[in-house]
Amino acid sequence: MYWTENLATGVDAIDKQHKDIINKMDEVFKSGQTGKSGEEILKVLKYLEGYVKKHFSDEEQLQIKCKYPKYQQHKIAHTQFIKSVDDLFEKFKKEGPVLTLIMDVNKTILDLFVKHITMVDKDFAKFYRENQK
Numbered sequence: 001m002y003w004t005e006n007l008a009t010g011v012d013a014i015d016k017q018h019k020d021i022i023n024k025m026d027e028v029f030k031s032g033q034t035g036k037s038g039e040e041i042l043k044v045l046k047y048l049e050g051y052v053k054k055h056f057s058d059e060e061q062l063q064i065k066c067k068y069p070k071y072q073q074h075k076i077a078h079t080q081f082i083k084s085v086d087d088l089f090e091k092f093k094k095e096g097p098v099l100t101l102i103m104d105v106n107k108t109i110l111d112l113f114v115k116h117i118t119m120v121d122k123d124f125a126k127f128y129r130e131n132q133k
């Protein structure tokens with residue numbers, strides 16, 4: 001379990017999605033240990049990317065709603081995040097869904113995601129809590 005209380009932003013809707021995403025990443029690690037094939041795990045990872053995109057767009061909607069002044073910056077961070085994930089997926093096209101590579105990628109995405117929560121989402125969540133109507 002990778003979710004810890006210090007990742008909580010205090011906005012329930014956001015925290016729920018963050019937990020879902022992190023738990024799903026945890027699942028990827030576990031399926032790597034239980035001998036699932038690279039192909040199968042890659043499917044989960046792709047699904048995860050879709051979920052992350054949805055989460056980003058939900059977050060951006062909230063930011064528009066409460067007129068968050070750093071909306072543009074935050075949106076750029078989301079775009080860059082998805083770009084990094086796509087770059088990692090490119091590796092699979094070249095090297096195939098090798099299990100060790102998938103685990104590496106999953107770890108990189110998890111680290112990026114945790115970093116995004118602590119450095120970027122928490123700032124927005126604070127603003128949202130203070131400026132919500």
Ligand SMILES: [Fe+2]
Nearest residue numbers: 059116120121
């Ligand atoms: Fe975000």
Ligand SMILES: [Fe+2]
Nearest residue numbers: 055059117121
């Ligand atoms: Fe987020």
